[in-house]
Amino acid sequence: MIVLGLTATNGIDKELAKILGAKHVIVEHKLFPDGESYIRIPVSVEHEHVVIVQSTYKPQDKHLVELLLAIEAAKDLGAQTITVIVPYLAYARQDKRFRTGEAISVKTILRSIRCAGADTLITVEIHKEHVLTYFTGTAINVSAMDALAEYFKNIVKDPLVLAPDVGALPRAKRFAKILGGDYDYLEKVRDRITGEVRVKPKNISVKNRTVIIVDDIISTGKTMALAAKQALEHGAREVYAACAHALFVDNAYERLLTSGIKKVVATNTVPVPEKVVSVSVAPYIAETINELYG
Numbered sequence: 001m002i003v004l005g006l007t008a009t010n011g012i013d014k015e016l017a018k019i020l021g022a023k024h025v026i027v028e029h030k031l032f033p034d035g036e037s038y039i040r041i042p043v044s045v046e047h048e049h050v051v052i053v054q055s056t057y058k059p060q061d062k063h064l065v066e067l068l069l070a071i072e073a074a075k076d077l078g079a080q081t082i083t084v085i086v087p088y089l090a091y092a093r094q095d096k097r098f099r100t101g102e103a104i105s106v107k108t109i110l111r112s113i114r115c116a117g118a119d120t121l122i123t124v125e126i127h128k129e130h131v132l133t134y135f136t137g138t139a140i141n142v143s144a145m146d147a148l149a150e151y152f153k154n155i156v157k158d159p160l161v162l163a164p165d166v167g168a169l170p171r172a173k174r175f176a177k178i179l180g181g182d183y184d185y186l187e188k189v190r191d192r193i194t195g196e197v198r199v200k201p202k203n204i205s206v207k208n209r210t211v212i213i214v215d216d217i218i219s220t221g222k223t224m225a226l227a228a229k230q231a232l233e234h235g236a237r238e239v240y241a242a243c244a245h246a247l248f249v250d251n252a253y254e255r256l257l258t259s260g261i262k263k264v265v266a267t268n269t270v271p272v273p274e275k276v277v278s279v280s281v282a283p284y285i286a287e288t289i290n291e292l293y294g
């Protein structure tokens with residue numbers, strides 16, 4: 001097996017290759033003067049099981065194009081199987097037509113990855129798992145909740161795990177099961193035109209308790225900050241934030257701190273600021289690859 005690392009791996013390619021005992025190769029890349037991407041696989045992949053690692057954080061479009069170029073190149077060069085690891089899959093949240101005329105972006109992305117030649121796609125904590133049916137090969141979503149919950153095991157006691165909206169409830173449930181705590185959720189409303197979010201007031205039993213708010217993504221940080229505010233208003237002793245993909249747009253991190261969140265814990269699917277605790281999902285991805293290929 002050969003693990004090919006592209007330009008946006010955040011170290012997951014190297015860690016994966018080490019765990020799997022596979023050869024690790026960095027794909028050559030450059031930008032042409034006009035801004036177009038170029039990639040070159042510097043080793044022979046003929047008859048090999050190839051694993052391509054590329055997360056698709058900012059600049060998302062560039063990282064996606066590089067991924068598509070690498071998949072098609074590996075296919076043309078005779079790879080036996082191509083497994084694509086996309087720890088953070090961009091465009092996943094645009095999973096339906098919220099307004100008439102909109103593109104279902106995740107459908108286009110998943111179809112393109114398949115069409116370029118990927119046999120298998122492994123991603124982490126995708127926004128909604130059902131979208132993986134747009135990928136007609138084998139598609140697997142690895143939960144990030146296990147890695148995050150493991151981190152909290154030794155640092156909190158009897159926490160309440162809180163989902164900031166009903167969509168994140170299964171995440172809170174899984175997280176709470178690992179920690180042995182209980183869980184609840186808040187109700188969030190998003191304005192589809194302005195993107196503004198509002199968390200509806202709701203009674204939650206958090207008095208004097210440690211609260212861990214869990215979500216798949218922190219983007220602007222508004223969802224987390226509003227949820228933290230509710231928890232603290234209801235008497236929570238301390239609030240932590242845990243997420244798979246800490247995208248941190250603009251001043252998101254500062255927004256979280258000023259909302260009273262004690263610590264932010266995220267995974268390494270995207271690079272995070274130094275003060276954010278980063279836990280690795282590579283062992284969980286490796287486990288999935290081992291289950292697939294033995």
Ligand code: R5P
Pocket residue numbers: 093127164165167168197215216217218219220221222223224
């Ligand atoms: C949406 O439903 C997602 O699960 C996240 O809650 C959302 O993407 C977070 O975005 P933001 O940090 O901008 O509020």
